[in-house]
Amino acid sequence: MLQISKKWLAVLALVSGSAYAGSVSMISVSDSISATVEGISTASSTVGKSSAKLLNLAEGDYKVVDVAQAQEAGKLRLTLHPVDETAAGEGFYLYVVAADVEQAQIRQGDIVSAKLRPYGVAVFGQGKSSPFALVLDEAWRKQILPQAITG
Amino acid sequence: MTWRQACLGVALALMLVPAGQAASWSYCDQPARANLVQTDRMLRFGHLVENILDETAAQAVVVSRSGFDLERFGLHYSHAGVMLRDEVQQGWSVRQLYFDCAAERPRIYDQGIPGFLLGNEEDLPTFISMVFLPPDEERRLAVQAHSKPVALSLLGQTYSANAYPFSTRYQNCNQWALELLAYAWGNISLEAPDRRAAAQGWLKAQGYQPTQIRLGPFLDVASWFVPLVNRDDHPANELAEGIVSLSMPDAVEDFVHQQVPAATRLEICLKDTHVVIRKGWRRLDAKCVAEPTDQVMQLQ
Numbered sequence: 111m112l113q114i115s116k117k118w119l120a121v122l123a124l125v126s127g128s129a130y131a132g133s134v135s136m137i138s139v140s141d142s143i144s145a146t147v148e149g150i151s152t153a154s155s156t157v158g159k160s161s162a163k164l165l166n167l168a169e170g171d172y173k174v175v176d177v178a179q180a181q182e183a184g185k186l187r188l189t190l191h192p193v194d195e196t197a198a199g200e201g202f203y204l205y206v207v208a209a210d211v212e213q214a215q216i217r218q219g220d221i222v223s224a225k226l227r228p229y230g231v232a233v234f235g236q237g238k239s240s241p242f243a244l245v246l247d248e249a250w251r252k253q254i255l256p257q258a259i260t261g
Numbered sequence: 262m263t264w265r266q267a268c269l270g271v272a273l274a275l276m277l278v279p280a281g282q283a284a285s286w287s288y289c290d291q292p293a294r295a296n297l298v299q300t301d302r303m304l305r306f307g308h309l310v311e312n313i314l315d316e317t318a319a320q321a322v323v324v325s326r327s328g329f330d331l332e333r334f335g336l337h338y339s340h341a342g343v344m345l346r347d348e349v350q351q352g353w354s355v356r357q358l359y360f361d362c363a364a365e366r367p368r369i370y371d372q373g374i375p376g377f378l379l380g381n382e383e384d385l386p387t388f389i390s391m392v393f394l395p396p397d398e399e400r401r402l403a404v405q406a407h408s409k410p411v412a413l414s415l416l417g418q419t420y421s422a423n424a425y426p427f428s429t430r431y432q433n434c435n436q437w438a439l440e441l442l443a444y445a446w447g448n449i450s451l452e453a454p455d456r457r458a459a460a461q462g463w464l465k466a467q468g469y470q471p472t473q474i475r476l477g478p479f480l481d482v483a484s485w486f487v488p489l490v491n492r493d494d495h496p497a498n499e500l501a502e503g504i505v506s507l508s509m510p511d512a513v514e515d516f517v518h519q520q521v522p523a524a525t526r527l528e529i530c531l532k533d534t535h536v537v538i539r540k541g542w543r544r545l546d547a548k549c550v551a552e553p554t555d556q557v558m559q560l561q
Contacts, residue, residue, distance in 0.1 A: 228308035253373025
């Protein structure tokens with residue numbers, strides 16, 4: 111067995127950590143920010159899945175009226191209707207990683223809260239401090255992922 | 262799994278399995294899922310940093326960020342690059358070296374500030390440090406940093422996390438940024454047959470002092486089973502003493518300060534939603550505790 115002292119663990123963190131710090135590591139990040147939204151009335155139009163800004167999503171509470179399998183593997187489509195229909199517009203579809211929905215224990219009939227962020231929208235389960243979906247505007251999405259420069 | 266858990270997971274795995282089995286660990290294995298709370302916080306923090314930068318006239322900034330718990334070595338920062346104002350996109354991007362796991366080679370990337378910050382461990386304070394340059398040095402850096410041919414000509418072919426700063430055998434991310442600074446300020450000839458060697462020669466002549474860490478025999482062991490860690494570029498006398506010299510962001514900043522005394526530094530840390538902003542060359546402490554002269558605010 112290889113035994114490593116605490117000091118050596120820290121050394122390992124240094125050398126492997128500095129390696130990590132210099133690596134492309136966007137797999138999990140891009141997964142976590144991969145939630146997308148789609149206007150219910152535009153779902154069949156060419157607008158398709160869009161950014162929070164394009165849809166002009168309103169901050170507020172939404173009722174989960176339907177949870178369905180999305181076309182994309184591993185994702186669910188949540189149909190969200192505003193609790194206050196006059197204040198929050200028509201509602202929207204939220205496409206989100208199924209594991210995040212399951213972890214947040216979001217079910218049909220639940221109320222979720224959409225909070226506006228500089229980057230788009232964060233969606234929370236009712237009374238929860240942890241979001242289960244982050245929806246980024248397109249400009250932000252482009253900023254997140256590293257773009258390789260080529261000659 | 263988070264970044265920190267991934268690192269600890271590796272360390273724990275190394276304690277629990279035979280060394281030969283540990284060798285099968287892939288450096289490029291990444292956490293399956295990111296923490297959304299941390300991602301949300303880092304994106305908002307990136308927005309705050311962008312707002313601060315937008316209020317300056319800066320065009321090119323030497324930037325460093327934290328990433329891992331290196332407190333044992335008295336270090337906060339693990340990754341450095343050059344941040345450039347993008348007049349077309351009206352934003353900022355960091356030009357930097359990353360190891361491309363898919364292609365298994367280092368490459369140069371541009372990335373927005375929020376993305377740059379996403380590599381931080383979730384339960385540690387996040388640090389970003391920015392060094393602002395006087396007009397002449399800034400202009401010379403901006404011209405070279407914007408040049409894709411220059412950026413690529415300074416890219417080494419083989420990555421090593423602990424690359425020796427005065428050898429061109431390997432290169433790490435901070436070393437690339439440092440060599441870019443050297444190229445910008447060192448009047449290195451366009452015709453230089455090996456620009457990296459010329460940049461390193463200039464750095465040595467200017468008295469650049471890399472970060473030195475005493476690893477003892479660990480480097481020997483690590484070089485056997487930790488991917489992208491090597492010892493064959495380091496001087497024999499340092500290896501004999503268990504010392505490894507490498508370029509870390511603190512050394513890069515110290516060199517810039519030495520070369521350009523008029524440069525100014527702004528350091529920002531985030532702990533939970535508590536933000537501390539410090540102007541000056543004295544670094545914040547590891548716990549992100551404000552002193553009376555620091556600016557404090559809450560992350561919106």
